[in-house]
Amino acid sequence: MDNLFVALVHYPVVNRRQETIASALTNLDLHDIARACMTFGVRAFYVITPFPDQRDLARQIVRHWTEGAGGQLNPDRRQALEKIRIADTLEDVIGQIATERHEPVICVGTSAREGGQAPVTARQLRHRLTVTNDSHLLIFGTAWGLANELLSRCDLQLAPIQGSDTYNHLSVRSAVSIYLDRLTND
């Protein structure tokens, strides 16, 4: 999927009281999501945080596994973490992708709750990815999910993952994995 990108957002996201916050980096988010992106052929995985020290930390983790001891011991992990790019804002990411591919960038929000706009299913999005060259950026929120101010700026919103009942509190690592599988496998 040459035109599919993934972004993990640390601001603006919400806490359990639905207040807008900036969340801290989680090491395993980087590993799990990079491995899923590598497995399912995502072009790049952007880690977005406005805090310079958190971006430094993310770069340090990535370097350990791409250039340092981690990557020598574990080449599979190296390949996965090479997918990671660190960014300051969503706007920066959109600009970088537009510069790289010279195609429009379609922002696809995700949420565990139904959004204001009619959601697209994974099947519909997979169809879009094959019939258009547009770049599609699949955007995930940390903490309790993306803030509405970001979701409302997205061009599309993916339908929430439904479980067997009303409970739906997957980790962002699980949600990314499930959506990428759905976009790849029937």
Added chain:
Amino acid sequence: MDNLFVALVHYPVVNRRQETIASALTNLDLHDIARACMTFGVRAFYVITPFPDQRDLARQIVRHWTEGAGGQLNPDRRQALEKIRIADTLEDVIGQIATERHEPVICVGTSAREGGQAPVTARQLRHRLTVTNDSHLLIFGTAWGLANELLSRCDLQLAPIQGSDTYNHLSVRSAVSIYLDRLTND
């Protein structure tokens, strides 16, 4: 899925050189897999390790989120971690499930590699879960996956998750999430 159980095995699993080892507990495995099990209606999630101190650690984590401060702050997480049961061996787990449900227990192994036996697809397994009352125990390995000595004792083996190419190094947290989604959603 009243007849579906999940187990996470810390021994016998293999390391990157395919040697049989026992792995250490990972906190986020408990959280992510419990949340996926709760979302997709799995009956119980067994964490299996032969080390008494690791079982104590697992119990301490579970208690914090079910009876302690964590569960009061975050009732959704409490519900998920209440799915967790701690066990010493796979045999113990099979015995517990048989005692609880009075039905045969079918062990379903998972691996990122093709097994010796013909694999079942998630669709085939979903069909089985609806047409039989047998308990099905979906077994996942930590580290580099389940050792062959355990896989060869399973009644069935799920087909590996295929990505877009040959690379297939998902975290166990991702693999559980994807399989449970496939068993629930079409």
